[in-house]
Amino acid sequence: MSSHRYEVVRWAAAPRPVVFAVxxxxxxxSTWAPTISRSSYERPGTHAPHGVGAVRCFGAAIGPVxxxxxxxxxxxxxxxxxxxxxxxxxxxxxAEVTLHPTxxxxxxxxxxxxxxxxxxxxxxxxxxxxxxADGLVRESEAWLADRQPAGDAGVLSP
Numbered sequence: 001m002s003s004h005r006y007e008v009v010r011w012a013a014a015p016r017p018v019v020f021a022v023x024x025x026x027x028x029x030s031t032w033a034p035t036i037s038r039s040s041y042e043r044p045g046t047h048a049p050h051g052v053g054a055v056r057c058f059g060a061a062i063g064p065v066x067x068x069x070x071x072x073x074x075x076x077x078x079x080x081x082x083x084x085x086x087x088x089x090x091x092x093x094x095a096e097v098t099l100h101p102t103x104x105x106x107x108x109x110x111x112x113x114x115x116x117x118x119x120x121x122x123x124x125x126x127x128x129x130x131x132x133a134d135g136l137v138r139e140s141e142a143w144l145a146d147r148q149p150a151g152d153a154g155v156l157s158p
Contacts, residue, residue: 026056
């Protein structure tokens with residue numbers, strides 16, 4: 001079994017609180033994340049519904065569901081999670097998403113690590129996470145555009 005890592009970096013023209021709200025809401029992933037047709041919570045977080053201890057379930061239209069537990073939650077800066085079960089042949093999957101404010105919005109850094117014995121898992125997971133990051137950018141920017149009053153340069157809270 002060999003160890004693997006990825007890092008995906010994206011920029012969103014939306015403020016960090018908006019990006020974090022979209023990212024953290026596991027139930028809504030099926031509305032914006034490519035390949036995710038089912039998204040729900042098995043249980044909410046201890047101190048916040050989307051926070052530490054929350055178990056999120058994600059899946060395609062058919063097939064297995066991936067169960068992920070939120071293990072780090074620092075609104076609006078950081079979210080980390082670990083896979084508890086799922087359809088990909090890997091062990092020890094852990095990912096973290098760090099959001100950095102910029103002059104034009106938010107820099108998103110999505111990192112993950114895992115071990116796998118099957119060739120091709122790295123390519124598949126990298127493709128999936130790049131799609132999730134792109135979807136996060138699109139949904140955050142759309143959310144902001146839909147809620148920003150005309151002529152208002154201020155930021156609305158999610």
